[in-house]
Amino acid sequence: MCYYLGRMFVEGMSKMRNKVELQYESQFKQYLSRITENQRVISDCISRCKRVQIYEGDLVKHYTSDEGKTLLEKLSYSMEEAKRGINPRHSIQFKGTKGYKSIYEGTHSLNTAVRHYFDFMREF
Numbered sequence: 001m002c003y004y005l006g007r008m009f010v011e012g013m014s015k016m017r018n019k020v021e022l023q024y025e026s027q028f029k030q031y032l033s034r035i036t037e038n039q040r041v042i043s044d045c046i047s048r049c050k051r052v053q054i055y056e057g058d059l060v061k062h063y064t065s066d067e068g069k070t071l072l073e074k075l076s077y078s079m080e081e082a083k084r085g086i087n088p089r090h091s092i093q094f095k096g097t098k099g100y101k102s103i104y105e106g107t108h109s110l111n112t113a114v115r116h117y118f119d120f121m122r123e124f
Contacts, residue, residue, distance in 0.1 A: 031116075048109060090110075
């Protein structure tokens with residue numbers, strides 16, 4: 001499957017995430033290691049931040065424009081909205097089951113990762 005980002009077509013999301021650069025990634029990784037020792041959790045958080053950047057743009061730019069409030073609003077999605085079949089406000093696509101519960105859980109995990117990144121930016 002091909003994905004279009006700006007002027008670039010890229011095959012596969014995993015290839016795309018590997019090419020997306022998260023600014024201050026090594027410092028963010030150190031920040032996360034103060035929260036948890038679990039390397040899988042740290043890796044997943046970084047990967048989720050990169051995924052959000054693919055669809056919603058650079059996280060540092062979001063942070064500098066309004067401390068990320070607009071992006072976090074787009075990544076807010078309640079279980080009630082999911083049950084009612086309301087689509088999330090973000091443009092991020094999810095693979096696998098298309099049931100709204102999985103979209104709710106996916107959106108929640110992306111929101112949490114981005115919140116961690118913005119918390120890191122406040123300290124940075």
